[in-house]
Amino acid sequence: MSIFNGENVFTDFVEKIGKATQVILKDLRDLTLLVGDITKTSWYVIKHPSKLRWRDVGYYMDLCGSQALPIVIMICFLMGLILAFQAAVQARKFGGEIFVADAVGFSILKELGPLMVAMIATGRAGSAFAAEIGTMKVNEEISALETMGFSPCRFLVIPKVVSMLIAMPVLTVFGDVSGLFGGFVVGVTMLDLPGMAYYTRTIAVLYPSTMALGLIKSVVFGLLIAIVGCLRGFQSESDAQGVGRSTTSSVVTSIFLIVIADSVLTMLYTFLGY
């Protein structure tokens, strides 16, 4: 019974809640400031496109886009494979093997394609952004940028956001196609469906809009990953462990926010009748 006796348990509890609230409020405040800064700087960059660091955009598109392509293709292919496999077991009971094409098509395009790509990008890009900005903070590079009269947002954040906004939908298209192909492989080998039948069924049930819905998701996810990565980088404490913690926290926060955004968007799509 001892843990119920002391006031300590209660005060500890209240203290913990209070501290957690402080952290959340600080995060919200920093996030609002960063988003405000990004909005302001984006407007400036739209008016003066030459002020965008195009070379950095290229670098990050390579880092977050083309270098991530093999892993995206492989993971999404396997996702399609697993999904088709699971669907096949159920569909077989009703003799509706061909509906595996529907299941795989919709799940991959609307949900798993964008989601898997976002998870990979969080691990690759989001963590890299946080570590990079955190390390720059340790080396006083951020201070140097500021005292040279440069906006850290324009130099460090905007190129990352732009490259993610471009790279994510492109990666998702590749992920979608390889996911569909994964389903196709199961359909043809395990369910003995004629390849042409599976293909025709897939084409018949999916519309370009189905893919577009997924791509919109991927753009939102990309934006979240870039913003959270940069936010955690700027929040990083100025030592090696601080950078480590901020990198971890960027991944955790990104995944959390991506799942929330995904739920919201999925509900919105359903509500709007798509």
Next chain:
Amino acid sequence: MNNKRKPIVEVRNLTIGYDRQTVMEELNFSVFTGEIFVILGCSGCGKSTLLKHLIGLYEPFRGEIKIFGESIVRADEDEKRELMRQFGVTYQGGALFGSLTLAENVSLPLEEYTTLSREKIKERAYEKLALVDLQGFEEYMPAEISGGMKKRAGLARAMALDPKLLFFDEPSAGLDPITSAELDRLILRLRKELGTTIIIVTHELDSIFTVADRVIMLDKRTKSIIAEGEPHDLKKNSDNDWVREFLNRSNLKQV
């Protein structure tokens, strides 16, 4: 004696700190054009914090800092940026941008703030790097050079726009005595050749006696300036025991 000289940096009733803790209270001092001014004090007394306030990175609790006659405390973001661009800052570790070569690091301010052609910018960057004895290293990445070289490259970048005012954070920290002495000579040369006003934060006694025209000494306990003046003079004639001790002790070590 100082009446005819114009202050380039003016600090009035400045109280600084971080979080809720006050580090220094009611500081008053001026730095005059062409001077090498040293901010001195033991580790952890708030030298670097003071520097970061002077260059506008931190906001003071109270008081006024004027640079070139304009307040950096009350400036809005754009005015502050405009003001910051007129002076150079050399950071402890050089703070070079890791993804750019030395020449690109130095070129950066030129690309952003001048209308010079690409060739002219490159030429100017090479020239600045030569000034700090880094010829032949222009295309190296910051990670490939030593700590002392990074500091010098940082100095070259701070001088890219030919500022009238330079700030130095611990120029000799982490350098061997010879490299550190070379850096001191470089600082003196800059002042002589370009007439730059230089403000240095350090606790390195050797370089203080070599370069400083005037020093202020910060004291942790009283949270204020404990001594101000010419270093050799303070060493002999300061009425404060602690100041004399600080300035003399390492002198004993040298002998």
